Amino acid sequence: xxxxxxxxxxxxxxxxxxxxxxxxxxxxxxxxxxxxxxxxxxxxxxxxxxxxxxxxxxxxxxxxxxxxxxxxxxxxxxxxxxxxxxxxxxxxxxxxxxxxxxxxxxxxxxxxxxxxxxxxxxxxxxxxxxxxxxxxxxxxxxxxxxxxxxxxxxxxxxxxxxxxxxxxxxxx
Ligand code: AR6
Numbered sequence: 001x002x003x004x005x006x007x008x009x010x011x012x013x014x015x016x017x018x019x020x021x022x023x024x025x026x027x028x029x030x031x032x033x034x035x036x037x038x039x040x041x042x043x044x045x046x047x048x049x050x051x052x053x054x055x056x057x058x059x060x061x062x063x064x065x066x067x068x069x070x071x072x073x074x075x076x077x078x079x080x081x082x083x084x085x086x087x088x089x090x091x092x093x094x095x096x097x098x099x100x101x102x103x104x105x106x107x108x109x110x111x112x113x114x115x116x117x118x119x120x121x122x123x124x125x126x127x128x129x130x131x132x133x134x135x136x137x138x139x140x141x142x143x144x145x146x147x148x149x150x151x152x153x154x155x156x157x158x159x160x161x162x163x164x165x166x167x168x169x170x171x172x
Contacts, residue, residue: 002151003141005169007162010155011039014074016113018155019104021121022080024059026052026066032119032157036078040071044078047071051080063099067107077111079104083122086129094136097122101140109148117153120161134164138172 010018010032020036023029026048028037037044047068052058060066065081081104084096100121108116118137122128134154141152156162 001141001144001146001149003138003169004151004153005156005162005165006153007156007159009035009157010117010119011035011073013117013153013155015115015117015151015153016075017077017079017104017108017111017116018070018073018075019065019100019116019118019121020078020080021119021124021126022060022066022082024062024082026055026060026080026082029125031124036073040073040078042071044068044071044073048080063096063103065100065103065107067111075117077108077113079107079116081121083126083128086122086127089129089132093122093128094132097128097133097136098140101137102144105141105144105146105149109146112148114148115151115153116149117155119155119157123161130161131164131168134161134168138165138168142172 081100
């Protein structure tokens, strides 16, 4: 599997799948979630409504991943994964964040996606420490038994985040 680190806006990427750092409501929000919904348009929101309607309690679970189409985005599918709200690291946050990456890759495999782009899940509003989160992201992706997925893009929104990922990639 080929790992790429870029700085950019995930909504512009012509990959097969992009991952959305969602919340359990799965109907949009701020940050990358807001950007994805704005760029994708109403069709994505309507698909999300259908996904939510079929879930127990009408909401998603932290660490799980839910696939929809991509509306007006250049990618083919969007995989929505609610990350953990970071408290102190003693509330299972690391395992839940790893689940976000592994379950997103599972959804991508099921759809035979060859390429997938991740944002830095949970490191914005949800407050996950960036370096620890990047370590978990890289380790989980590398350990994943990918078949269809050939390329994973870590799409960082800032140059600092991209430098952090690049440093970790070089170290491993
Ligand atoms: N492309 C790539 N990365 C982006 C973009 C973009 N267009 N916009 C922001 N980021 P956050 P979370 C980066 O807060 O911490 C939302 O309201 C951002 O710089 O979007 O998982 C949801 O609805 C940061 O590195 O997600 C949830 O309620 C990363 O994306 C909650 O926030 C994640 O930041 C989820 O919080």
